[in-house]
Amino acid sequence: MADLKATFEAAVAASKQLPEKPDNMTLLKIYSLYKQATEGDVQGKRPGFTDLVGRAKFDAWDSLKGTSAEEAMQSYVDLIESLK
Structure with a gap:
């Protein structure tokens, strides 16, 4: 969990440095x-x-109801990585 949290925080920082702004969806x-x-x-x-x-x-947030924090963190990291 600690590794995932660190990776998530790094992805949050990386999300502010993306090469181009993602679309609204x-x-x-x-x-x-x-x-x-x-x-x-x-x-x-x-x-x-x-x-x-x-x-x-x-x-959008409501559509994720029931998703665990760890699952959401991993999905966030994966999404940001795909946008780099």
């Missing part, structure tokens, strides 16, 4: 995996229909 995947890995299942109410960005982020 990939950005949502990065966001949702990060939130699932660091905070667990989504909490709170889904944003209203006028908050399109907040709603998309909520839905």
